[in-house]
Amino acid sequence: MKSLIDILDFTVEEIDELLVVANDIIANPKKYSEMCHGKKLATLFFEPSTRTRLSFEAAMYELGGNVLGFSEAGSSSSAKGESVADTAKMISCYADIIAMRHPKEGAPLVASMNASIPVINAGDGGHNHPTQTLTDLLTINREKGRFENLKIGFCGDLKFGRTVHSLINAMSRYEGNTIYLVSPTELKLPDYVKKDVLDKKNISYVETQSLEDVMPELDILYMTRVQRERFFNEEEYLRLRDRYILVPEKLLSAKEDLIIMHPLPRVNEISVAVDDDSRACYFRQALYGKYIRMALILKLLKEAGTI
Amino acid sequence: MNIDAIKDGFVIDHITAGKGMAIYELLGLDKLECPVAIIMNAGSKKMGKKDIIKIDGEVPLNLEVIGYADPDVTVNIIKGGTLTEKLTIPMPETLKNVIFCKNPRCITSVEQELDHIFKLTDKKENVYRCIYCESKG
Numbered sequence: 248m249k250s251l252i253d254i255l256d257f258t259v260e261e262i263d264e265l266l267v268v269a270n271d272i273i274a275n276p277k278k279y280s281e282m283c284h285g286k287k288l289a290t291l292f293f294e295p296s297t298r299t300r301l302s303f304e305a306a307m308y309e310l311g312g313n314v315l316g317f318s319e320a321g322s323s324s325s326a327k328g329e330s331v332a333d334t335a336k337m338i339s340c341y342a343d344i345i346a347m348r349h350p351k352e353g354a355p356l357v358a359s360m361n362a363s364i365p366v367i368n369a370g371d372g373g374h375n376h377p378t379q380t381l382t383d384l385l386t387i388n389r390e391k392g393r394f395e396n397l398k399i400g401f402c403g404d405l406k407f408g409r410t411v412h413s414l415i416n417a418m419s420r421y422e423g424n425t426i427y428l429v430s431p432t433e434l435k436l437p438d439y440v441k442k443d444v445l446d447k448k449n450i451s452y453v454e455t456q457s458l459e460d461v462m463p464e465l466d467i468l469y470m471t472r473v474q475r476e477r478f479f480n481e482e483e484y485l486r487l488r489d490r491y492i493l494v495p496e497k498l499l500s501a502k503e504d505l506i507i508m509h510p511l512p513r514v515n516e517i518s519v520a521v522d523d524d525s526r527a528c529y530f531r532q533a534l535y536g537k538y539i540r541m542a543l544i545l546k547l548l549k550e551a552g553t554i
Numbered sequence: 555m556n557i558d559a560i561k562d563g564f565v566i567d568h569i570t571a572g573k574g575m576a577i578y579e580l581l582g583l584d585k586l587e588c589p590v591a592i593i594m595n596a597g598s599k600k601m602g603k604k605d606i607i608k609i610d611g612e613v614p615l616n617l618e619v620i621g622y623a624d625p626d627v628t629v630n631i632i633k634g635g636t637l638t639e640k641l642t643i644p645m646p647e648t649l650k651n652v653i654f655c656k657n658p659r660c661i662t663s664v665e666q667e668l669d670h671i672f673k674l675t676d677k678k679e680n681v682y683r684c685i686y687c688e689s690k691g
Contacts, residue, residue, distance in 0.1 A: 330665050351661040353686020357668065372659050374687055 249550045250359040250366040251543065254377040254413050259420050261546075265381065266388050268542035269535070273389075276309065282545060282554060283312030289342035290316035291334065291358075292369070293325060293349040298511060298533060299369050299378070303346045306540035315342060320350075335362040343553050344544060347371075365547035373409050373477075379510055380413040381543065382536035383469075389535060390506045390528055391466060396423035398464050402491050403429075403471035403516055405436040410510045411471060412440050419448045426452040427461045431490050433483075434473070458491055463500045468493075470509045470516050470529075494518045498526065508532055563588070564615060565630040566607040571595055573624045574605030580619045580652065588613065618646040622653075622682070647674050649682060653691045660687035 251257065257265075272279050288307040292300050295318065304314045317323045324334060331349070335358035338345055345362060347355045348369040355368035355375075370376040387394060399418060401411050405428055415436075418424055426445065428436050435454065445452050455461055462468075470493055478484040492515060493507070509517060509529040521527050548554045569577060574592045583590050588611025598604040609615075620627055621643035631639040649672040655662045662668050662684070672682040672691045682691035 330667065331661065332665075332667075349661070350659075351664060352657065352659050352688075353661040353684070356686055357661055357665070371661075372687075374659075 248359070248363065248365055249547055250355075250362075250368075251377050251547065252356050252359055252366070252368045253375050254380045254417050256377070262381070262384060262417075265539060265542045265546060266385055268545060269385050269538045270389070272538050272541050279310055279541065279545070281311040283307060283310035283548065286310075286312040286344070286548060286553060287342040288312060288314050288316075288544065289338045289345045290314060290318070290369075291323070291338065291345055291347045291349075292316065292318045293320040293323065293347070293354070295319055296348055296370065298536070299348060299376075300346075302533070302537045303367075303369065303378075303540055305537050306544060309537070310541055310544060312343075312544075316346075331357045332361040334358070335366070339363040344548055344551075364553075365551050367543065367547065370409075373407055376409050376413060378536070378540055378543065379410045380417050381539045382532060383410070383414050383508065383510070384417060385535045385539045386506075386508060386528060386532040387467065390531075394418065394421040394424075397466045398425045398427065399467045399469065400427040400429055400458070400461055400465040401436075401469045401471070402458055402493075404434045404473045404477070404487075405430045405471070406434040407474060407477045408471045411436070411469070414469065415440060416444050419444050419450050424450065425464075426450060427465065428452060428454045429456070429458050429461060429491070430454075431456060431487055433487060458493075459497065459500070462497065463502070465501065465505055468501070468505060468507045470507065470513070472509075472512065472514055472516055488514065488516075492516055492518060493521055495520050495524065498524060501526070558589075558610070559635060560608055560610045560632045561635050562612050563608070563610045563632055565632065566609075566620065567604070567628045567630060568598070568601065569605035569607065569627050570624050571601070571603035571605055574607060577605075577620060577623045577627075578607060580623050581616060583607070583609065586611065586613055616652070617641070617643050618649060619652050621646050622649055625680075645674055645677060645680065648672070649691070653682065655684040655687065655689055655691075657684065657687050657689040660684060660689060662686060 307314050331354050339362045344365045346367045346369045352372040352374035359366040473488040505526045507527045591608040593606040595603045625645045629641040654670045671685045675681050675683045
């Protein structure tokens with residue numbers, strides 16, 4: 248049973264196929280509006296999420312399917328001590344596909360090992376979030392038209408930011424890209440990502456603390472939120488949170504065709520004054536998230552023989 | 555130092571000096587009732603110094619554990635006082651409940667029934683990672 252737990256579960260060719268389908272959905276939404284008629288997506292969200300859960304639900308509704316599930320652990324049987332494995336087996340009796348978010352790393356993998364229906368990892372703690380990576384890839388595909396020979400700047404929390412690690416991993420499979428890592432020392436990209444991904448695949452990268460220095464170079468600027476829950480010390484959090492705030496003045500030296508991405512939610516790292524700049528594409532990125540999830544649900548249900 | 559010859563059992567040879575006790579513990583040899591000898595820092599032409607474990611009894615041995623702990627060892631199988639087989643143990647691709655994940659954010663930290671499974675991700679550096687959270691073993 249094919250599931251999506253880690254972005255590396257899919258080959259480059261499979262990702263390309265998903266992008267083709269997502270682009271076709273955008274061009275011909277009616278063609279897809281009944282493809283999942285009578286099918287059910289279970290959204291098992293053991294921790295709160297707005298964007299990811301709602302985009303999965305919107306994706307299934309736009310395919311003509313239905314949705315059931317829960318949006319916090321307190322309203323599920325896990326509050327009574329049910330294991331992830333048992334939950335997955337039980338949900339397999341009621342739904343055709345599962346999207347799971349869980350605070351513990353590896354929980355969706357456990358679900359996929361026990362379910363008889365496909366499982367999509369909708370985020371497992373700070374570990375993997377492959378549908379965000381697919382969303383980012385569709386955004387780059389739509390906005391830049393290519394995955395090669397791009398100068399991509401990642402700015403903010405590069406230490407705990409799982410979306411950053413996954414996207415670096417995904418982009419490392421394409422030729423000629425240069426990665427700019429902009430962060431304070433405390434939030435630098437972990438050495439194992441540099442060693443296992445960038446060095447191993449011979450990807451050129453630059454580490455810097457200055458966003459201004461690299462801004463004129465960039466084709467893509469990927470901003471991230473510094474997450475309060477990663478810090479034990481509120482003062483340290485506030486100091487690092489305010490380190491990089493993107494304001495219109497900082498974009499004066501940027502390329503005309505730069506795209507500014509952000510996985511959202513943002514706190515204050517991108518000023519709302521930037522939203523009107525045509526280079527800001529983070530809300531379009533959220534929309535692309537729905538289309539790529541539609542393509543993903545279709546792919547997994549087709550491979551399972553359900554549709 | 556005299557240690558009796560083995561009739562039916564095993565000699566785990568060419569253990570990197572200093573790793574003998576770790577292998578003894580990983581294999582759970584302290585729970586055996588048959589004679590077991592650990593020789594540490596024995597002379598070796600090939601290695602300079604080595605550890606050796608002798609087990610005088612036909613007991614089940616988890617060879618995967620040996621391959622994980624020290625992939626250079628050889629296991630000699632003795633039957634009727636004669637060497638019948640000499641095995642070199644490659645590093646296993648997967649380890650199940652041999653080492654345990656210590657990451658408090660891993661699903662194994664809250665679900666006690668789950669097997670702790672590690673996969674070999676870097677042969678050169680001997681790196682095993684938890685299949686659930688990818689933490690190093």
